[in-house]
Amino acid sequence: MQRMGSTEYVSRATNEDLERILAYAGRPGMISLAGGLPDPSVFPREELSEIAGMVIGEMGQDALQYSAAMGVPKLRERISRYMEEELGIGGQGPDSVLVTTGSQESLFSISMSLLREGDAVFTENPTYFVAYTVFREFGARVRPSPMEEDGIDTHSLEAAVRSEEPGRRKFIYVMPVAQNPTGASMGEEKKRHILEIASQYDLMVIEDDPYGLINYSGARPRPLKSMDGEGRVIYLSTFSKVLAPGLRIGWAAGDPGLLSSVSRVKQLIDLNTNTLSQYICSEALERRLIQRNIGRVVEAYRRKRDWMDQALRSEFGDRVSYVLPDSGMFIFARFQGVDTRKMVMRAVESGVLYLPGDSTFVSDPDYSTARLNFSYPGREEISEGIRRLGRVFRPSSP
Amino acid sequence: MQRMGSTEYVSRATNEDLERILAYAGRPGMISLAGGLPDPSVFPREELSEIAGMVIGEMGQDALQYSAAMGVPKLRERISRYMEEELGIGGQGPDSVLVTTGSQESLFSISMSLLREGDAVFTENPTYFVAYTVFREFGARVRPSPMEEDGIDTHSLEAAVRSEEPGRRKFIYVMPVAQNPTGASMGEEKKRHILEIASQYDLMVIEDDPYGLINYSGARPRPLKSMDGEGRVIYLSTFSKVLAPGLRIGWAAGDPGLLSSVSRVKQLIDLNTNTLSQYICSEALERRLIQRNIGRVVEAYRRKRDWMDQALRSEFGDRVSYVLPDSGMFIFARFQGVDTRKMVMRAVESGVLYLPGDSTFVSDPDYSTARLNFSYPGREEISEGIRRLGRVFRPSSP
Structure with missing residues (x-):
């Protein structure tokens, strides 16, 4: 097949770097905190x-x-x-x-x-x-x-x-x-x-x-x-x-x-x-x-938010900061001394995925942030996911 | 409420003239041949x-x-x-x-x-x-x-x-x-x-x-x-x-x-x-x-196409011309000596609506054309619709 000028193929919209990262969500054994999916158990x-x-x-x-x-x-x-x-x-x-x-x-x-x-x-x-x-x-x-x-x-x-x-x-x-x-x-x-x-x-x-x-x-x-x-x-x-x-x-x-x-x-x-x-x-x-379903959603997600909150506190102590959200599906955490974009491939290797926070900034990105989803993963995945994150983000001994 | 510069409200896409015409499809008693809807009787x-x-x-x-x-x-x-x-x-x-x-x-x-x-x-x-x-x-x-x-x-x-x-x-x-x-x-x-x-x-x-x-x-x-x-x-x-x-x-x-x-x-x-x-x-x-449903669709629409063909022939004789379509939902008819865009409001008054053909031309519109849908209307509507069209398009006696 004759090539058709490859520039013609380039969509106006690309964030390929991010896409490449998110593609790891499907890897066997991966705990993904990167997405934004509802918990299917709340579908009536x-x-x-x-x-x-x-x-x-x-x-x-x-x-x-x-x-x-x-x-x-x-x-x-x-x-x-x-x-x-x-x-x-x-x-x-x-x-x-x-x-x-x-x-x-x-x-x-x-x-x-x-x-x-x-x-x-x-x-x-x-x-x-x-x-x-x-x-x-x-x-x-x-x-x-x-x-x-x-x-x-x-x-x-x-x-x-x-x-x-x-x-x-x-x-x-x-x-x-x-x-x-x-x-x-x-x-x-x-x-x-x-x-x-x-x-x-x-x-x-x-x-x-x-x-x-x-x-x-x-x-x-x-x-x-x-x-x-x-x-x-x-x-x-x-x-x-x-x-x-x-x-x-x-x-x-x-x-x-x-x-x-x-x-x-x-x-x-x-x-x-x-x-x-x-x-x-x-x-x-x-x-x-x-x-009527709203009550079910609130109850399920409040519990999950609290599990993630506890896991983050116990794993990171005061090396992590965030505002505990009153609603929604995410905790946006700031990890002291961590560059989350640089660490994301190491996280992937350790079986946990998050959304590097810098991709959500229009300008002046804060590279120490990560968006963590709590609505989709189960209780065990939340704690194990945060445990893996703890190992990846641990200040390395010299 | 304060007006917000009305130019901001103008969509890039407008064919308001056509929209205004098509809105008449909902009038009580109107026989619309203007649309492009499937016959719901073919939905399984x-x-x-x-x-x-x-x-x-x-x-x-x-x-x-x-x-x-x-x-x-x-x-x-x-x-x-x-x-x-x-x-x-x-x-x-x-x-x-x-x-x-x-x-x-x-x-x-x-x-x-x-x-x-x-x-x-x-x-x-x-x-x-x-x-x-x-x-x-x-x-x-x-x-x-x-x-x-x-x-x-x-x-x-x-x-x-x-x-x-x-x-x-x-x-x-x-x-x-x-x-x-x-x-x-x-x-x-x-x-x-x-x-x-x-x-x-x-x-x-x-x-x-x-x-x-x-x-x-x-x-x-x-x-x-x-x-x-x-x-x-x-x-x-x-x-x-x-x-x-x-x-x-x-x-x-x-x-x-x-x-x-x-x-x-x-x-x-x-x-x-x-x-x-x-x-x-x-x-x-x-x-x-x-x-399996394709057979049902073909049978239903072939019949309807033939009803419309017969109605057009008997109402207009050789004052109408078209290629009888082998597929699809429309007959695109050319009415000798008629300006279908000019006549459309008179058609509306007579209880029948069609798509003036000129709106489908990118350039050099043929104003004598109309797109007539046969998939949606029933047998009686097809014949009565074409009869009404016949009265509207009749060369007026001086």
């Missing part, structure tokens, strides 16, 4: 099996057909009610909801709709690395502000926004609950400050909230969207963490005009979101299966 | 209901979880075998298959991977209007060549290719079977010529083949991919037409290196294709449900 399989069979049998004519780019009307209505009842987000009727293939597709299609070469997007640092890859893919300059224990440094954020020309400021992207990767949750004052900045400098805010309903300390935090008096916030969430990610149902909630415009981009991508999954989620909301 | 609901329940119940741990960006391995393997057994496409192992959210997402992510501002893409004229919108979205210049009764004018295609600088020639996009909208199927000689052009001018070919297995005359045409000695063809297909579109499972088959690079873009869009649907399709292939 029996109920979902019954619902899927029923939905196809009784509504298959519609549930197996193409559907509207904005989403199945009944599901949009039930998501609207769910946000109001469970999250305190009012005033977002069905017209304010766009259903997408996971909330990832919301993020992608909003970015594609709004971003032009040279636009500025303001993010947390570190942040969700797939998000900043998407922003850059559409030509945006990513302007990060450091994370503090209670969320993004909003004074640094304001300075970054102020330093950009008004026409170049596009949106602020934040994860107020269990930020990925740090696990930090945002304080009320910072939330108010972000909305003030958005108002003063005429910006939109993308609030990415996969974990809003999962809380290990009992108190459910208020989403930014529930405090959004000017309609500047686009709220993203998903059923991936509270029901099952394989169904790939997420959504964006916000200004109907904007979302209808985003739905035209979404249509170019995949015409419409999986209709069967939309019917399944709609029925699961109606039966309150999702609402 | 009972079997799919049983399969979905079983897949979740017995494999829910994996079927409800995140999955690989390239697709579920077992499904990729079965698609590989399906292409070999049913389509005569050999040599495409599981590594050559990328599973996507409908074949639309294959088209989108391949375009995003390969196209750069100013690249030339060579298409049929008219063509699938969502495809050329996607190409333009990524900055490509679309170079159309006219359709003949047996497919694209390959001499015009070659001239267009030759006229472009080598570095600017990106790919040829064709639908060899039941081309959308014309319904034409490509002759063997043209297929060979396209592969020669691709080889001579060092181009890739995207072969979009949703209907390859649906054939009303009995003979299954050979896909371009099965004649592709140099690995230049990326073959796209889907289970939307032979099983159910609501499952949103399509795929691309071709060079593994290219597809692995495309999968990185796909990952930015939606992380992975719906896992549950992949398990359902995999099981449906294994039980030969899809293979």
